[in-house]
Amino acid sequence: MTVTTPSDREILITRVFAASQQRIFAAVTTPALIRRWLLGPDGWTMPVCEVDLRVGGSLRYLWRNEEDGREFGLHGTFREIVVPDRIVHVESFDDASMPGNTIVTTTLQAHGDTTTLMLSIEYESRELRDMAAASGMKDGIAASYDRLEANL
Amino acid sequence: MQMSGYEFELAGRLDATFGALADPTRRAILAKLAVGEASVTELAAPFDMSQPAISKHLKVLERAGLISRGRDAQRRPCRIEARPLANALEWLERYRRLWEANFDRLDALLAETAEE
Numbered sequence: 001m002t003v004t005t006p007s008d009r010e011i012l013i014t015r016v017f018a019a020s021q022q023r024i025f026a027a028v029t030t031p032a033l034i035r036r037w038l039l040g041p042d043g044w045t046m047p048v049c050e051v052d053l054r055v056g057g058s059l060r061y062l063w064r065n066e067e068d069g070r071e072f073g074l075h076g077t078f079r080e081i082v083v084p085d086r087i088v089h090v091e092s093f094d095d096a097s098m099p100g101n102t103i104v105t106t107t108l109q110a111h112g113d114t115t116t117l118m119l120s121i122e123y124e125s126r127e128l129r130d131m132a133a134a135s136g137m138k139d140g141i142a143a144s145y146d147r148l149e150a151n152l
Numbered sequence: 153m154q155m156s157g158y159e160f161e162l163a164g165r166l167d168a169t170f171g172a173l174a175d176p177t178r179r180a181i182l183a184k185l186a187v188g189e190a191s192v193t194e195l196a197a198p199f200d201m202s203q204p205a206i207s208k209h210l211k212v213l214e215r216a217g218l219i220s221r222g223r224d225a226q227r228r229p230c231r232i233e234a235r236p237l238a239n240a241l242e243w244l245e246r247y248r249r250l251w252e253a254n255f256d257r258l259d260a261l262l263a264e265t266a267e268e
Contacts, residue, residue, distance in 0.1 A: 001255060003248045008170040011247055015255045019262040027258055033265075037257035040250055119251070 010122040021108045021115050025084035028106060028117075029053050034061075043067055055081055059089060076104075084108060169236050172216035177201070178209050182232060185219060189231040 001015040017024055027033045031049040039046060040063065048062035055078055062073040076091030087106045105120040172178055181195055196206040210230060213219045217236040222229040 001252055003244050005170055005173055007174050013247065013251050017259060017262060023262060027261060037261050038254055041253060
């Protein structure tokens with residue numbers, strides 16, 4: 001897995017999987033599957049995972065920390081869906097005080113038996129990115145979850 | 153969200169840091185400086201670039217606080233400044249940890265469902 005910053009507003013995460021594009025596309029868009037892997041650090045579950053997979057459709061994720069009951073939610077809207085190559089959605093946190101409106105682009109590229117997943121997280125402005133980073137410096141754990149939710 | 157003075161200052165530095173890091177030549181310069189200080193001539197050597205072009209990149213890196221220049225008037229060696237880079241990398245490192253955990257789980261799920 002690699003993490004790079006192609007521009008000053010974007011973070012790009014790349015990972016190769018030994019599976020077909022179709023299976024990965026299903027795993028990142030099907031709630032029953034998403035809930036089994038998109039969990040962030042240990043100790044969190046995903047009691048709410050709703051995906052209306054069409055352009056203009058919404059997504060809604062809620063995570064819960066099973067130890068202390070903390071909850072963390074995000075919502076978003078799909079902008080572009082090209083099965084099984086590409087998904088673009090915009091997302092933000094339920095907690096309005098938390099910065100981080102982001103455009104998230106998931107791209108899948110097949111190479112023989114493997115598939116490269118590229119996850120681009122682009123802040124709509126540099127100010128938002130800076131605020132997310134600054135709040136993250138203050139509370140690293142919260143920021144991780146922000147980003148988690150910001151992403152898929 | 154209201155940012156404190158400290159956060160605002162930090163955000164400003166991050167802005168410059170990420171801008172500076174977005175360019176592959178500047179990242180290569182930093183990689184070279186990570187192993188020790190070097191002069192402009194030494195830095196320009198591996199690139200197909202004029203010294204003025206390299207100097208321009210060095211100015212961007214210097215403004216971002218990522219490098220500093222020595223006082224030796226002849227050579228003005230460049231050296232890497234760890235702190236701003238560490239701040240930016242710490243933020244990226246959290247993305248890495250988070251997505252590594254997620255993608256490792258996804259990998260296991262894909263292997264598991266392939267057998268089903």
